[in-house]
Amino acid sequence: MAANWRMLAARGADCAAVVKADAYGCGVARVGPALWAAGCRTFFVAHLSEGIAARAALPEAAIYILNGLPPGACTTFAAHDLRPVLGSREEILEWAAFAGGARPAALHIDTGMNRLGLPVPEALDLAGDPSIAAAGIDLLLSHFVSAEKPADPVNARQIADFARVRAAYPGLLASLANSSGVFLDGARHDLLRPGYALFGGNPTPDSANPMRPVVRLEALIAQVRTVEAGASVGYNGCWTAPAPSRLATLSLGYADGFPRAISGRGQALVGGVPCPILGLVSMDLIILDVTAAPAARRGATAVLIGDSLDIDTVGRAAGTIGYEILTGLGSRYVRTYVG
Structure with a gap:
């Protein structure tokens, strides 16, 4: 910064x-x-x-x-x-x-x-x-x-x-x-x-971002499970597994300022692998498809802002702007300052 x-x-x-x-x-x-x-x-x-x-x-x-x-x-x-x-x-x-x-x-x-x-x-x-x-x-x-x-x-x-x-x-x-x-x-x-x-927001959105990233948002995986084809996920069953899948549940949600609008549109990174957000973002929990992420396990870290998921990318996935993502970061997060 x-x-x-x-x-x-x-x-x-x-x-x-x-x-x-x-x-x-x-x-x-x-x-x-x-x-x-x-x-x-x-x-x-x-x-x-x-x-x-x-x-x-x-x-x-x-x-x-x-x-x-x-x-x-x-x-x-x-x-x-x-x-x-x-x-x-x-x-x-x-x-x-x-x-x-x-x-x-x-x-x-x-x-x-x-x-x-x-x-x-x-x-x-x-x-x-x-x-x-x-x-x-x-x-x-x-x-x-x-x-x-x-x-x-x-x-x-x-x-x-x-x-x-x-x-x-x-x-x-x-x-x-x-x-x-x-x-x-x-x-x-x-x-x-x-x-x-x-x-870290891009002031020149039609060209490469000249600024250095500042904010990184991580969450721990609370649970990993395997579901069979046809199993539904989350409130209202908005996603159904097309094949046997591994799912990871993260302990954060829209009460933490991670927008419900990103449901079914956003991603998190687990071991560097993009993992889609499945179903609806809940108040306190998010479900990921970690079938392609061998590093996914209980206690592993998922990155929601950071690396390839810069603040503007996350904002676009939620149908909003990075400003709203940043200013909505909630009080339940543990903030660690480095540098």
Whole structure:
């Protein structure tokens, strides 16, 4: 993970780290200090509660809260030295009245996502308004709609709109590039904001993944059995053995964040052999076909994320994205940190 951050930071701008969702399921208490040791000094999370947790792990870092300023939350932000990313006039005025320019904040410009942030015309109208200085704005940021698709015309429109706003706010730092945006020409400004790529996700999905894998998910085989042709497996008997088969049951399931949607579509590796997931993923158990895996036995390890099963591959098998797989990693897993 630290190597991924250093690689991205080498692309020509100061590099922050987005560690929302408990550092994409990896644990901000361990991830934050590791990134700090690598040289990262600015961090972003989504919620105020996440900022409080990040502050406990990162006592000296600049920590921004992406989802804005909840009403009445100024004193909590100040108590934990957190910086709101302000996205409306109401938020700007509330923070300005509280901080009086003495506490920093970021200004969120909506260049096309239509979720949070000031629309470009409103941001241009506010340029030079005394409330901006009173709110302590030290950073402009926006978020790409489709940075993982370099040819999408929306990227060029967002880059141009962000440039217009940036020109209206001289002297402020600017941040536009998320993980995929780091690889877009014209998107790298003063501060990069990678998140998913730090944890091994592919920021350039139409080409080879430039990032190193970070997360590996393993589970022990609880039981191995042989079934005859015609035997059904799991809830509702959704898979029937076409021939005599060896089955292995793993002690994890959708309660651990391994999605039920991967039922009948995904694989695990046992001794390096791909073994299909059979039937429905249960709350606490998964069944594999290990007929072709001689290493399968009680207590052996099955790999569900890792080696050829990278996080994006697992996401596609579940009909979703690797982000959802990572952030769904449950609390019942034992997390072991290496490196």
